[in-house]
Amino acid sequence: MIIDHPLLGPRDSQEFVLLGDASLLNRPDWQAENAGHAFYEYQYLRDNPAGAHRELWYHEMGDRSWLVVTRDTVTHEVLKVELAADVTSGMASGVAAGRRPK
Amino acid sequence: MGLNGGYSGFRILREGLSGNRGWRPAWRDPAPQPAYDFVIVGGGGHGLATAYYLASQFGEASVAVLEKGWIGGGNVGRNTTIIRSNYLLDGNQPFYEFSLKLWEGLEQDFNYNAMVSQRGVYNIFHSDAQRDAYRRRGNAMILHGADAELLDATQLRAECPFLNFDNARLPVMGALVQRRGGTVRHDAVAWGYARGADRRGVDIIQNCEVTGFRIQNGRCTGVETSRGFIAARKVGCAVAGNSSRVMQAAGMRLPIESHVLQAFVSEGLKPIIPGVVTYGGGHFYISQSDKGGLVFGGDIDMYNSYAQRGNLPVIEDVCEGGMTLMPMIGRARMVRMWGGIMDMSMDGSPIIDRTHIDGLYFNGGWCYGGFKATPASGWCFAHLLATDTPHETATAYRMDRFERGFMIDEKGSGAQPNQH
Numbered sequence: 001m002i003i004d005h006p007l008l009g010p011r012d013s014q015e016f017v018l019l020g021d022a023s024l025l026n027r028p029d030w031q032a033e034n035a036g037h038a039f040y041e042y043q044y045l046r047d048n049p050a051g052a053h054r055e056l057w058y059h060e061m062g063d064r065s066w067l068v069v070t071r072d073t074v075t076h077e078v079l080k081v082e083l084a085a086d087v088t089s090g091m092a093s094g095v096a097a098g099r100r101p102k
Numbered sequence: 103m104g105l106n107g108g109y110s111g112f113r114i115l116r117e118g119l120s121g122n123r124g125w126r127p128a129w130r131d132p133a134p135q136p137a138y139d140f141v142i143v144g145g146g147g148h149g150l151a152t153a154y155y156l157a158s159q160f161g162e163a164s165v166a167v168l169e170k171g172w173i174g175g176g177n178v179g180r181n182t183t184i185i186r187s188n189y190l191l192d193g194n195q196p197f198y199e200f201s202l203k204l205w206e207g208l209e210q211d212f213n214y215n216a217m218v219s220q221r222g223v224y225n226i227f228h229s230d231a232q233r234d235a236y237r238r239r240g241n242a243m244i245l246h247g248a249d250a251e252l253l254d255a256t257q258l259r260a261e262c263p264f265l266n267f268d269n270a271r272l273p274v275m276g277a278l279v280q281r282r283g284g285t286v287r288h289d290a291v292a293w294g295y296a297r298g299a300d301r302r303g304v305d306i307i308q309n310c311e312v313t314g315f316r317i318q319n320g321r322c323t324g325v326e327t328s329r330g331f332i333a334a335r336k337v338g339c340a341v342a343g344n345s346s347r348v349m350q351a352a353g354m355r356l357p358i359e360s361h362v363l364q365a366f367v368s369e370g371l372k373p374i375i376p377g378v379v380t381y382g383g384g385h386f387y388i389s390q391s392d393k394g395g396l397v398f399g400g401d402i403d404m405y406n407s408y409a410q411r412g413n414l415p416v417i418e419d420v421c422e423g424g425m426t427l428m429p430m431i432g433r434a435r436m437v438r439m440w441g442g443i444m445d446m447s448m449d450g451s452p453i454i455d456r457t458h459i460d461g462l463y464f465n466g467g468w469c470y471g472g473f474k475a476t477p478a479s480g481w482c483f484a485h486l487l488a489t490d491t492p493h494e495t496a497t498a499y500r501m502d503r504f505e506r507g508f509m510i511d512e513k514g515s516g517a518q519p520n521q522h
């Protein structure tokens with residue numbers, strides 16, 4: 001599999017390690033009332049789709065950036081590659097704007 | 103069973119003398135009935151074993167197995183056929199030892215030659231620390247009633263002279279051996295259970311995909327399939343790599359990711375490898391089939407996949423492991439390789455439990471070790487379905503253990519499925 005790194009261009013997936021579903025970026029609020037259950041779902045439950053899957057890849061043998069790769073789990077085709085930093089800053093300005101320093 | 107439909111030496115003789123005209127298909131091809139007491143989703147090893155034991159051990163007469171393709175087309179026909187009971191943790195070891203005991207009597211029980219071969223499993227160690235860890239594992243096995251033996255390098259050399267003993271980086275220092283472990287002809291396990299179940303009245307329905315569940319007032323009353331609705335008092339799902347997809351139809355999210363694991367077979371060679379040999383310096387395991395092919399494998403590909411095929415980097419990694427452990431295989435040509443979809447759970451251990459929906463039961467999360475579990479998994483799932491209580495060896499395999507904090511993590515690698 002070739003991952004088209006937004007900064008470095010096409011790189012062999014061997015240079016990366018996969019952490020898992022990109023939903024891991026959406027860490028629950030630890031102060032919320034149901035935090036225990038929310039963290040259980042966050043940590044242990046997965047959609048595990050057959051088809052497009054957004055996932056976190058770390059460019060360990062490259063520039064050490066975290067990427068959000070959208071990949072088809074049925075064909076292994078890489079559909080979209082973004083820097084995780086861009087994704088989270090998008091999230092920050094949207095969902096949790098108040099809590100994150102810009 | 104009688105001599106008529108049963109398989110025996112006598113039968114082969116009789117058929118041979120009468121032109122082999124008496125052989126019949128090993129199982130029927132029935133059309134689905136409108137309703138059953140028990141519907142098992144998935145005709146892999148676990149689903150077929152469940153149906154077999156429901157009929158043979160729990161006296162259930164109204165059972166169907168629904169398989170979307172053909173039986174044996176999933177992981178049960180794709181694995182590297184290793185059986186063993188060398189686990190460390192209390193939640194696991196009694197279950198896997200129960201399974202190994204069932205393997206030992208299986209062929210007589212279901213009257214089918216599954217080529218159960220207790221040729222021994224050798225786990226090689228390469229350092230003092232690894233020997234200590236293996237000794238500890240061996241002691242845990244013995245305490246649970248299994249067999250384990252620690253061989254030093256001299257003893258191991260007598261049994262496996264071909265290993266790379268003097269490797270400078272990872273010398274072969276000995277092995278933990280389980281002599282009762284070994285290999286089993288995987289397809290024959292599916293066929294044997296299918297035939298045994300069929301003869302006890304179970305309907306095995308192929309080309310019948312379950313597409314949904316009918317759930318009314320919190321109770322599952324049957325399944326929607328590509329061949330119409332089938333009502334059931336209880337539905338048990340054992341669909342391995344497709345667990346998340348199937349259970350999603352019941353509105354569930356599982357502590358499971360699907361990953362691809364590859365396997366490889368070389369050209370046929372003269373007998374050279376006595377048992378199953380596993381490498382302690384990386385992920386590589388190998389045995390030799392009775393046809394002579396070297397059957398080997400290693401790690402999963404590490405990314406989520408439903409593709410039933412993997413990529414080249416893992417092939418390279420597996421072959422490097424093999425070359426380090428036994429350089430002699432470098433001359434053998436690889437002739438076949440394939441992949442299967444593993445239901446990798448969050449702690450590396452399986453689930454056999456009911457769900458929050460009455461009448462709906464789940465069996466999955468087998469990772470890449472579910473073949474050896476087939477007999478016990480079937481027995482324990484049948485026990486749960488028939489009696490609504492877990493079998494004594496499967497009490498730890500609860501669905502909610504992740505929320506309660508009772509993980510069964512043999513490797514201690516945490517909630518990352520590709521690390522188990």
Ligand SMILES: Cc1cc2nc3c(=O)[nH]c(=O)nc-3n(C[C@H](O)[C@H](O)[C@H](O)COP(=O)(O)OP(=O)(O)OC[C@H]3O[C@@H](n4cnc5c(N)ncnc54)[C@H](O)[C@@H]3O)c2cc1C
Binds near residue numbers: 172
């Ligand atoms: C390459 C490889 C090597 C392995 N090596 C070993 C080993 O050496 N030792 C070991 O112990 N384990 C090993 N395993 C793991 C083992 O094979 C599996 O854990 C085990 O076979 C899974 O259970 P099963 O046999 O029921 O699965 P499967 O045979 O996959 O059965 C599941 C069935 O469900 C069916 N299904 C799916 N969705 C639906 C639906 N919607 N409706 C109807 N049916 C459906 C599928 O078609 C399939 O036939 C290996 C696996 C692989 C792929």
